[in-house]
Amino acid sequence: EMVMTQSPDTLSVSPGERATLSCRTSQSVSTNLAWYKQNPGQPPRLLIYGASTRATGIPARFSGSGSGTEFTLTIGSLQSEDSAVYYCQEYNKWPRITFGGGTKVEIK
Amino acid sequence: EVQLVQSGAEVKKPGESLKISCKGSGYRFTSHWIGWVRQMPGKGLEWMGIIYPSDSDIRYNPSIEGQVTISADKSNNTAYLQWSSLKASDTAMYYCGRLEGVHDAFDIWGHGTMVTVSS
Numbered sequence: 001e002m003v004m005t006q007s008p009d010t011l012s013v014s015p016g017e018r019a020t021l022s023c024r025t026s027q028s029v030s031t032n033l034a035w036y037k038q039n040p041g042q043p044p045r046l047l048i049y050g051a052s053t054r055a056t057g058i059p060a061r062f063s064g065s066g067s068g069t070e071f072t073l074t075i076g077s078l079q080s081e082d083s084a085v086y087y088c089q090e091y092n093k094w095p096r097i098t099f100g101g102g103t104k105v106e107i108k
Numbered sequence: 109e110v111q112l113v114q115s116g117a118e119v120k121k122p123g124e125s126l127k128i129s130c131k132g133s134g135y136r137f138t139s140h141w142i143g144w145v146r147q148m149p150g151k152g153l154e155w156m157g158i159i160y161p162s163d164s165d166i167r168y169n170p171s172i173e174g175q176v177t178i179s180a181d182k183s184n185n186t187a188y189l190q191w192s193s194l195k196a197s198d199t200a201m202y203y204c205g206r207l208e209g210v211h212d213a214f215d216i217w218g219h220g221t222m223v224t225v226s227s
Contacts, residue, residue, distance in 0.1 A: 034213035036153075043203050043217035044145075044153065050211055087153055091212035095167035097143070097155040 002026055004100035006088060014108040019075040021103045023088035028068045032092040035064055035073045037084045038102075044087060048073065075105070083107045110134035112142075112204050112218035119224045120194050127190035128221045130204030137185040138162035141207040143214060144178060144189045148200045158207065159187055194225045 003026035013019045023033065031051035036044035046055040048064035051071060061076035075082055088100040115129040130142065143158040157168040161180040168178070175198075180187045187204060202221045205214030 032211070034211070036214075038153075043205075043220055044214070045217070046208075046213055046215050049208065049213040049215075055213075055215060089153075089213065094212065095158060097158075097169075097212060099145075099153040099155065102152045 002029075002090060002093075002096065002098045004088060004090060004098050006086075006100040006103045008103060009101075010104045010106060012106045012108050013075075013078045015080060016077050019078050019082070019105055021073040021075075021086055021105070023066075023071040023073070023100050025069045025071075025090055025098075027092075029090040029092035031067050032090060033064075033066070033071050034089045034091065035062075036087045036089065037082075038087065039084045047086075078105075078107065080107055110206075110216055112206060112216055114202075114204060114218035114221045117222040117224070119226070122193075122195055122225055122227055124194050124225075125190070125192050126194055126223065127188050128202060128223065129186050129188050130218050131184070131186045132206070133185065135206075138182050140209060141212075142180065142187040143205050143207060144176075144187075145203045145205060145214070146172075146200045147203065147220075153203075156189070156202075161185075161187060194223075196225050196227075198223060199225050 005024045007022045033051045035048040038044040052064045085102045141158045144156040146154045156172045159166045161182045204218040206216040208215040
């Protein structure tokens with residue numbers, strides 16, 4: 001069974017500062033990992049796929065890195081609209097899809 | 109515009125049946141897998157299953173299999189999620205999403221259907 005661990009649970013960052021979110025998988029997923037942003041009352045929005053490729057329309061301040069079992073989503077210069085819950089998702093072994101528990105990003 | 113439009117919120121009693129829908133437009137519906145994702149109140153995302161509308165190939169999350177039925181009508185560009193006997197624990201927001209294709213990430217999402225099961 002794949003276990004996805006996101007940390008921290010909550011991240012409080014000042015506007016303009018960098019936010020670093022972590023996602024760890026219990027088994028290697030190569031680079032078969034995506035990141036999503038979810039605002040309250042809204043569906044998730046795809047930010048990153050293939051561990052590091054930004055989805056269409058995603059600002060360059062969002063970047064993804066990592067491979068294997070450790071991944072990072074970095075928000076380069078936090079803006080007020082970046083306050084949300086962020087989820088990672090692996091898709092390494094078809095048809096299994098697994099989501100992490102989420103990290104809530106708050107603006108100080 | 110590529111979009112998935114889901115059916116409206118439902119309030120049901122335990123034991124009742126339900127079928128919710130997800131209609132695609134703006135792209136070739138039969139060329140992408142459609143998935144269903146559950147989000148219980150205040151909780152995270154849980155993948156339920158996926159369907160390929162072209163031939164109705166279905167894959168379920170083993171932890172969900174048997175609790176719901178996924179189907180599709182390719183002539184109507186619509187995917188469905190149904191329950192034969194709802195439980196209070198089925199209360200959740202249900203999202204459909206389109207798998208991107210090369211990567212199995214959900215690139216398009218429906219707005220969600222809230223299902224409330226209460227006596």
